[in-house]
Structures are given as structure tokens and as C-alpha cells.
Amino acid sequence: MSEFLIFQSLWAMQDHRGQCELPLQAQLEKIAAAGYDGITDHFWNARYAASLHTAAKACGLQIEGQVFPRSVDDLAAALDVACRHGCHHLTLQADIRPRTLAQAIKLIEGWQRLAEQVDFPILLETHRYRLTSDLLFTLDLLEEIPDLKLLADLSHYVVGRELPEPGAAEDDEQIRTLLRHSWGFHGRVSNGEQVQVPLSFPQHRPWLERFLGWWRYGIEDWLARAERPDSLSFTCELGPPPYAITGSEGRDISDRWAEALLLKDLMREVWGECQARP
Structure with a gap:
């Protein structure tokens, strides 16, 4: 039976100063106690990857590794590290x-050849200021490389293209096209002007519902095409400032940890609904 795994980003554990008061092991213990299945973090430095692997394993957490390659050789070097420890999947920014x-x-195509040599998925993330920065460029890539596996972070395209709410049919269909090629998700809610809005504020409810609808569509499509048994991941990635909106003192205007827990629970509900359908 397919699994739905919800991860927490270690980057999202940072405060408004870009720091976390808890040491790594304590962070992972907190994440595990909150009911997450894994964590997301950088995974190319050999020493850090080894310590992260050991700490995560002790807490029963899986790892989504993140790397930022600029060349085929960059990914080859990162895979040399990742293969020593293993991970649920590797995400390429x-x-x-x-x-x-x-x-x-x-x-x-060079990265895909390397991906064929490892036993975990390698996914290309949709992200601003990266190869996939532009939505239409990425859609063109999918036409040329239909077997390209994406990690969908939809927030970047909403703010990058200033998508309106309510949405246009063409915009929604373009997002659905991405989702039909997605094998994992990074989760935050944006609007047409801000990359990360507080989930709990009532004025952002329409955008929250729209993202939940997109993720529901992505899960349903994945269930229809994924090999059994398999597992799908969703990372709660509510980042620190400047992603998080701040007040005059530079501090978050919402409790990101509480909102990550809310997002986790909402996505488990969405998964349950998708599983219950014929």
C-alpha cells in the first residue's frame, strides 16, 4: 500500500535571526515527537551528511536531501555522498x-543518466532563480523531456507570475500539468505578491484552499500512476525571514511551527480523502 510521508524542513526551524536555539539532535527529536516522518536538509557535505544520517536514524526519521548542482559533475559528487547513507529522495535546486x-x-539528460545509477529518486525542484525559475520554460521542458520527474514547490510560480485569485482556467491547467509530472511536494502558501503568507489569517483562506486543491489533484494523479508499493513525500517548508513576513521589529507575524503542524494535519486529511476515493 502506498505511503504518504510528511517531512519538516530544517531550514524552517530557523528563527528571524537565521538561527535555531536547539542543537540538531533536539530539533530532530522535536520533529519526530510532533508526528513527522522525516526531515529536509542539505545533503552534499560528507561530514554533515554523516551526522544528519546518524541523528535522523536515531529518531526514526527519513531524509529528503537537497543539493544545488550547477553541472553534471556537481551532482555526481553529491551522489557519492548521498549513496553512502541513503535517503528517501534527493531534490535538485x-x-x-x-x-x-x-x-x-x-x-x-546528464543528471537523468546519473539518476539511473542510484536506488532513490532524484527530483528537479520548481524554484525561482533556478533552472526552473519560469513556469512556461519548465512546461516547455516537460514537452521535450516527458519523463522528467519534478518536486513541485508551487509557491514560486504563484508569486513569480503574480497569479490572480480567483484564478484563470489557463493558469490552473498549467499548474496541473506540472503536478502530473511531480513525485513530491514542498508546501507553503503564497499569493500573487508574497511567497509565504500566514496560513491562519482569514484573508489568506482563499489561497490556502486553492493550494489544498492543487495538492489534492497532485496526490490523486500520483496515486493513479505510481508503482505499488511506493511513497509520496510532502515537506512543510515555512521558511524564516525574508520568506516569512515580519513586523517592524523584524520578527515573524505568525507562529511558523504551529502553522507547520496545521499544514501537516491538513495534508494528512487530504491524503485520507484521496485514499478513500475509488
């Missing part, structure tokens, strides 16, 4: 901004 599809395709 491709730190390069090609001007043409041909340049992007050549690089992606």
Missing part, C-alpha cells in the same frame, strides 16, 4: 539559469 531549452536539456 539546479543553480543555473540557461537561456535556451537546448542548454537546459543537455544538463538535465
Whole structure:
């Protein structure tokens, strides 16, 4: 039977100063006690990856590794580290901004060849200021490379393209196209002007409902195409400032940890609804 795993981002554990008062082990213990299945963090530095693996294993948590390759060789080096310890999957924030599809395709095909050599999925994240920065460019990539596996962070395209609410049919269909190629999700809610809005504020409810609808569609589509048994991941990634909106003192205007727990519970409900359908 397929599993739905919810991870917590260690980046999201940072406060408004970019720090976390808890040491790594205590952070992971807190995350595990809150009912998460794993954590998301950088996973290419050999020493840090080893310590993260040991600490996560002690808490029964899986790892979504993040890497930021600029070349095929960059990913090869990161895989050398990741394969020593294993992970649920590896997410690529491709730190390069090609001007043409041909340049992007050549690089992606090199990464795909490497992905065939490991026993965990490698997913290309949709993210601003990365290879996938532009929604339409990414859609064109999918036409050329239909087997490309994405990690969908939809917040970047909502704010990057200033999508309106209520939405246009064309915009929603473009997002659904991405979701039909997605094998994992990073979760935050944005609007057309801000990359991360507080989930609990009533004025943001329409956007929360819209994102939940997108994620529901993505889960249903994944269930229809995934091999059994398999597992799908969703990372609660409510980042610190400047992602988080701050007040005059530079502090968050909402409790991100509480909102991450809310998002976790909402997504477990969505998964349950999807599982219950024929």
C-alpha cells in the first residue's frame, strides 16, 4: 500500500535571526515527537551528511536531501555522498539559469543518466532563480523531456507570475500539468505578491484552499500512476525571514511551527480523502 510521508524542513526551524536555539539532535527529536516522518536538509557535505544520517536514524526519521548542482559533475559528487547513507529522495535546486531549452536539456539528460545509477529518486525542484525559475520554460521542458520527474514547490510560480485569485482556467491547467509530472511536494502558501503568507489569517483562506486543491489533484494523479508499493513525500517548508513576513521589529507575524503542524494535519486529511476515493 502506498505511503504518504510528511517531512519538516530544517531550514524552517530557523528563527528571524537565521538561527535555531536547539542543537540538531533536539530539533530532530522535536520533529519526530510532533508526528513527522522525516526531515529536509542539505545533503552534499560528507561530514554533515554523516551526522544528519546518524541523528535522523536515531529518531526514526527519513531524509529528503537537497543539493544545488550547477553541472553534471556537481551532482555526481553529491551522489557519492548521498549513496553512502541513503535517503528517501534527493531534490535538485539546479543553480543555473540557461537561456535556451537546448542548454537546459543537455544538463538535465546528464543528471537523468546519473539518476539511473542510484536506488532513490532524484527530483528537479520548481524554484525561482533556478533552472526552473519560469513556469512556461519548465512546461516547455516537460514537452521535450516527458519523463522528467519534478518536486513541485508551487509557491514560486504563484508569486513569480503574480497569479490572480480567483484564478484563470489557463493558469490552473498549467499548474496541473506540472503536478502530473511531480513525485513530491514542498508546501507553503503564497499569493500573487508574497511567497509565504500566514496560513491562519482569514484573508489568506482563499489561497490556502486553492493550494489544498492543487495538492489534492497532485496526490490523486500520483496515486493513479505510481508503482505499488511506493511513497509520496510532502515537506512543510515555512521558511524564516525574508520568506516569512515580519513586523517592524523584524520578527515573524505568525507562529511558523504551529502553522507547520496545521499544514501537516491538513495534508494528512487530504491524503485520507484521496485514499478513500475509488
